[in-house]
Amino acid sequence: MANVVWHKKLRILLDLTRDDLDHPDYPGLWDLIYATDRFYGRRGVPVSERDxxxxxxxxxxxxxxxxxxxxxxxxxxxxxxxREDEERHTAPMSDEHKAYQERxxxxxxxxxxxxxxEVRTRIGRTWIQTDTLVEGADGRRIGWEVQLSTIDESGLRGVRARAAKAAKNGITxxxxxxxxxxxxxxxxxWTRSDxxxxxxxxxxxxxxxxxxxxxxxxxxxxxxxxxxCPHGIRRCGKAHATPKPRDVLFDDMVRQTAAGTIVPIHFRAGTKVHxxxxxxADRxxxxxxxxxxxxxxxxRDTAPATGASRNRPTCQPATHPLTVHAPQDLPYIPALPLQQPAPAIETAPPALVEHPGHSSRAADNTTGLPSDLITLQKAADDAHRKLQQLHDHDERAQQRQVWRQAAQAAQAAVTYYARTKRLNRHEVEARLRQLVRNSGRSDAQTAASSGA
Structure with a gap:
């Protein structure tokens, strides 16, 4: 049994402990609702199909x-x-739930x-039931809802609606x-503890x-x-923010949310909002x-969210450090060389400086890219291919330096060309790599056919 009933058609809550059902503007409301329910019962209407x-x-x-x-x-x-709905009302609150409320x-x-x-806040014709309500600074109200391992996950519904209703009425x-x-x-x-x-x-x-x-x-x-880059391209040149998990003391969380120094945010990552x-300060x-x-x-200057404490911890840390072993069957993938900062628009790379009587900006007939870009990218790929064929440590160190210099020259040329032409640098570089890769395959096929 329950003292509060929700009427689906009228969309109001009925308090059976009050003579007027807590709706003084509707005289005779109980007689009307009770008579309707009795009529449904005589007609054999199932309880689940009533209002x-x-x-x-x-x-x-x-x-x-x-x-x-x-x-x-x-x-x-x-x-x-x-019966299971009735038992939900009679089930006692767990000791862990009470301990969290007291803490x-x-x-x-x-x-x-x-x-x-167990604060019940009246909002219009409805209520908001809060496990523990903390009155913070500047009128801030934090509504703590403790949900422990007492019901199955599939039974936990309506969380978004309850949270939105609380936030709409000034409760965080x-x-x-x-x-x-x-x-x-x-x-x-959500926050979670052990x-x-x-x-x-x-x-x-x-x-x-x-x-x-x-x-x-x-x-x-x-x-x-x-x-x-969160946008899915190589480097966009913009500023970004990446959230990193960090532990915080539960007591500090309670106090700082009430003080307003820890706040909730909606962080967008691609198409999903966390x-x-x-x-x-981070907000x-x-x-x-x-x-x-x-x-x-x-x-911005801010006090740390956590700090050292003289209290003994409530949980014991792991006694053995976690050891992560790298898989042995993965192929070796060489790291891309570090790029130098992109040059200014007014300064061109040495490979693209035009000399009298010679135009280094001559474009390829098929792609429209300057031939110097193709030459630089081929040189970088050849240097990297040669590096993969070496086994001596000293030779590999020297060739790795040659490859890095060639790759830096190619990427600087791509950056300069994309800026001067107002093109997307990622698209220019992808088109250039595809062109050089296809030309390398055609050259290898020609060499194989001539050798045959």
Missing amino acids: LQCGGVCRDMGVDAPMHLRMRGGRREAVHER ILRAAEEGGFSGDS PAWHTDRAAYAQRNDTH NLPAHVIARNGDLRIVSGFRVLDFWHCDTHALYP RYWVTS DRLDDLNSNDTRLPPE
Whole structure:
């Protein structure tokens, strides 16, 4: 049984503990709804096809639980159709869940903030049920929802709708779990800690959040970058941000979200949007980057999200370091040589400087690319091919230097040509490599036929 019922057609919540069902503007509402439900019962209409559902715990979990009405001893009652829905109301809260609620309140109080558990906030004609609500600085309200290993993953529905409803009404949703399956969902901002017993969660040791918090690494997409270009091209020359996982103490997370120094963001990676928690300084730098992605945003002074603590940890670290063995059957792939910074438009590479009586900008008849580009790329490929044929260490070191110089000259020429012609450098380089590769194959076939 439940005291709150959701009417699907009227789209309102009915509080059976109130005489007017908490809708004083609709006199006689109970008589109308009860008579309608009794009529459906006499006609044999299944409970699942009527208009009433559980509006309490079941609705908060995103479960559609049909109900019917009855009168017992002059008291109004709403009865679940299924036993498992009824048991959802009577199941006691786990000790781990209670320990998390107590720890959130204790951490908030230590930071100078107030809070309460099982807070029911009235929003218009509906409510928002929050596990633990922390009142932060500047009117900030953080609604902590703790979801542990108490129900099957398929039963956890309606998270996105509940989080959106809370955010729409001024509550920042913060969902915490100990299950990796929940933490990998992208329906709200999840954080995860290790699966720990209640007495470990409740004590004052350092409880760490191992998933959900990120540190943004800002970098420039040039030849010296450590990350691949997120746009899928070789190097676009723009500034980017890459989120890196970072552990944070659970108590610090509670206090800093209330203070506003840790905030939620929506990070776009390609066509997918991820939800992370980051520092407010990283959030501001990301906003600067999105407004002008041609240069890196300025760094901002900020206190670290985590720091050393004198408390003993709540979980033990691994005793043996993780050893990663590289596979032995992978072929050797030579690394591309480091490129020099692209020259200015006004300065041309030496290979493309025109001399009197000679035009080095002569174009190939089939591709339209300058013949000097083709010559430089062929020289770089020949140097690399020769490097692969050598086995002596000293000879390979000398030839590797020759290959790097030839490759740098070819790439600098490509950059200069693409800039002067206002072309996409990646497309020019791809077309040049394909041309040289095809010409090399045709030369090899001609040499084989002549030898035969």
